[in-house]
Amino acid sequence: MAEIAGKEVESEYWLVPPHRLDLTRACDLLEEIVRVFGLDGIPSRFRGPFVAESAVDLAYNFQMGLRRKLAALGFYETQTIKLIASESADGAIAQVKDALPVRPLQEGDIIRVALPLSEDHSVLRPAHTPGLIAAAVRNSNQGASVLRFFELGRVFRNTGGGKGRDIETDTLGILIAGDRSPRSWAAPRPEQSSFEDLLAVMEVLAPGHSFTLTPARPREQAALGADVQLDGKACGYFARLSLSRCRELGLDKPVYVAELDLRKMQEILTAPVKAADLPQFPGSSRDAAMELPLSTPNADIVKAIEAAREKLLVSYSCFDVFTDPSGQKLPADRKSIAYTFLYRDPAKTLTAAEVDAAHQRVLKSLTDKVKGLSFR
Known part of the structure; x- marks a missing residue:
């Protein structure tokens, strides 16, 4: 026995x-x-050997961290099939043709199945956008008022107009639409989700890092489009579905989508963090109110500030934006933006004259590099 x-x-x-x-x-x-x-x-007679984390393990852990953060923000993960209809692929081309993280998407870049089982599964998805929009439509038809979905997975496309090699990329797709919060007795009429909500979600995924949106020409089915940069590196795209397309799909609310390259995000977010000592000397702040054309993107202001290369400038942020469509207090084609700047020297306490001189150098860079800018 x-x-x-x-x-x-x-x-x-x-x-x-x-x-x-x-x-x-x-x-x-x-x-x-x-x-x-x-x-x-059954007891083991041997101990399991230690195996170092592989690249697959690191990618899995990173993506699971993103999933937990998005779930905590009220998002639901979708798992759609990788094969989509040709019409959905054409819609994806229209939305993201000029704003993919690697290169623009062209008609020949779509990978079509030689012998598809049905017309609805004839193309390998070039982006998560078609699947996320389809999930939003189904949930909206079932009465859902808060639409927040994301999906992590692989997308497929060809390069060189169909004459190059196939590229498989792991990306994160995010969709937000509908009410900002569920309706309740405390909020019978919640505010609608906006572009700022999606940008805030992206910033939560990358604490300590900065996302920059550069406007891109919107395509046929997108009313707004922008390239997304993470710490100055191209990382994905953002788009708002056009209202006409929303009406075709039966959606009575704006739809915002973003797609981010997971490999580039992992490289940036998992890089070693450099810590600095706490400042020993106080800083001094200055404010500046700028009036400039309404069409000028905030990215131009940020680039001009960075171009100054002011060593004493520690941080800056926008704290007010004012526009007047009526044109009474401000021309309708212009806007007023107020920034605050913090200056500090790690070796001594700055004098007022030194702070003013550094501030003037930053303002001069703004005046030289941003067209139509004037200070109020």
Whole structure:
């Protein structure tokens, strides 16, 4: 007799039932023991060897971290099929043709299945956008008022107009639409989700890093489009679905989508963090109110500030934006933006004259590099 997992089993002779013709070897009997008692119930004679984390393990852990953050923000993960209809692929081309993280998407870049099972599964998805929009439409038809979805997975496309090689990229797709929060007695009419909500979600995924949106020419089915940069590196795209397309899909609310390159995000967000000592000397701040054309993107202001390369400038942020469509207080084609700037020297306490001189150098860079800018 032998004891396995606290139970006695016969070890010398085994009676094999006549209907179990598959039990012909000793290893077959061992498999039966594992099946009955369970692998966890059989003690091991050897310790498991240590294996260092592989690139696959690191990518899995990084993506699971993104999933947990998005779920905590009220998003639901979708798992759509990688094969989509040709019409959906054409829509994806229209939306993201000029704003993919690697290169623009062209008609020849779509990978079509040679022998599709149906017309709805004839193309490999070039982006998560078609699947996320389809999920939003289904949930909206079922009465959902808060639409927040994301999907992590692989997208497929060709390069060189169909004459190059296929590219498989892991990306994160995010969709936000509808009410900002569920309706309740405290909020019978919640505010609608906006572009700022999607940008805030992206910033939560990358704490300590900055996202920059550069306007891009919107395509046929997109009213707004922008290239997304993470710490100055191209990382994806943002788009708002046009209202006409929303009406075609039966959606009575704006739809915002973003797609981010997971490999580039992992490279940036998992890089070693450099810590600095706490400042020993106080800083001094200055404010500046700028008037400039309404069409000027905020990215131009940021680039002009960075171009100044002012060593004493520690941080800056926008704290006010004012526009007047009526044109009474401000021309309708212009806007007023107010920034605050913080200056500090790590080796001494700055004098007012030194702070003013550094501030003037930053303002001069803004005046030289941003067209139509004036200070109020």
